[in-house]
Amino acid sequence: MATTPLTLDALVATSRALLVEGGPDAIVVREVARRLGVTAPALYRYVRGRDDLLTLLITACTDEATAACLDALAACRPDDVEGRIRAATLAFRAWALQHRPEFGLVYGTPLMHYAAPEGGPTVDAGQRFGGLFGSLFVEALAAGRLRTVDDGVLSPGVRASLAATAARLDLPMRPGEVRPFIVGWHRMLGIVSVEVAGHLRWVFGEDASAFAEEQIEELLADLLVPGAT
Amino acid sequence: MATTPLTLDALVATSRALLVEGGPDAIVVREVARRLGVTAPALYRYVRGRDDLLTLLITACTDEATAACLDALAACRPDDVEGRIRAATLAFRAWALQHRPEFGLVYGTPLMHYAAPEGGPTVDAGQRFGGLFGSLFVEALAAGRLRTVDDGVLSPGVRASLAATAARLDLPMRPGEVRPFIVGWHRMLGIVSVEVAGHLRWVFGEDASAFAEEQIEELLADLLVPGAT
């Protein structure tokens, strides 16, 4: 019945459509197959099972978010580090708001039933995304715009973790220089998560944009020293 | 078979045990019934369906978190506002870490299949929790410890939302005085959400306590002016 041969891309695309329409629970093997004009067992030729489908989907979405940030960066003046970090952050937030179900799948409460394969494609994609932001902070450091911290003031555990992270991502930074990166990542993820999950609805109704954008500006001000411009 | 008559509390307790063991998907009507020594249809005498069970569970967990914060407050000097806010925040974080599945259910990615009943018990419980923190910020304001902001600098939309929120929670505060409360709520939820979801694992491994606690201290410093002590 299938006119075109099945592809992994087609599987992911249909799964994603279902995710958008009805959340993770709506990703139903039989329905994916039906929309592809095929019966359920056929999919098991391409995918080990439903979890495999989710892994593929999470990876694709993570990469799409990364790409959205890269697009935003491409439109920036290369020498304006603050502008670049702002653009990437806002692009990430915009992508999250426009793709709430996908964001929830990637950065929301982990699906307890689903366990990401150790060292699998999802963690790779996550590291690509982290690396993108990491490189922005390297730029900021080089430009002397980063509010760094002395390694000495860090607790030993935190210092070790930060050093290991820098090594893993190949960032030429001291722990005290990595810290603003992690703080930025942490707070950005928090701001976007809470907004996307709608936990501010009781205060701001459906549109918390103004407040969220203020919070992002506040975060940038905490991370970067004012520019010469 | 049931020796004791079924109670709503027993239903909630069993559901919660299943949640802890295997996540939201593990809350299975038949299994709840089985553990209560009864068959599934019997539960429908007490509950309209699975969603009803979730509503009850979410409400119970929200109230438990509120109670945990209240307990922490009871052990504080009544005149030390900063200490009280810190204690409540740390108590919330501690509860979240010790009850990750429950926290995920209440403050995580909303289950798309489940829709909280409008104006139902879950939103009431949420408002009770919000009110608790709101009252702490009223204390801080009275003690002159709150970093407030002029109403004039707020964008009209934000100002209106903050005013409406103050009115709804019966907080005698101007919008510029409510703002730190909402900022605190927002950032606290972000910090705890990201930590509980494990999205910092790639940096800090299983124990991100030191970093998270630093973030909370930083948040408090942003919200409050230093005390006279």
Add this chain to the structure above:
DNA sequence: CAGGTCGGGTGAACACTGTTCACACAGAGT
């Protein structure tokens, strides 16, 4: 051209899920 191999697809089946239905059984009230 005959024959075998193999990727890709099918229908049936299994063990689950939430939910509904007709039914049964105990105790209280009249």
Add this chain to the structure above:
DNA sequence: ACTCTGTGTGAACAGTGTTCACCCGACCTG
């Protein structure tokens, strides 16, 4: 003794993920 009500049951329905034996058509080989 009769009904009524609260409580629980077994069977059933329409779904779910997954596995199994089977099958068919295209391709390569002798």
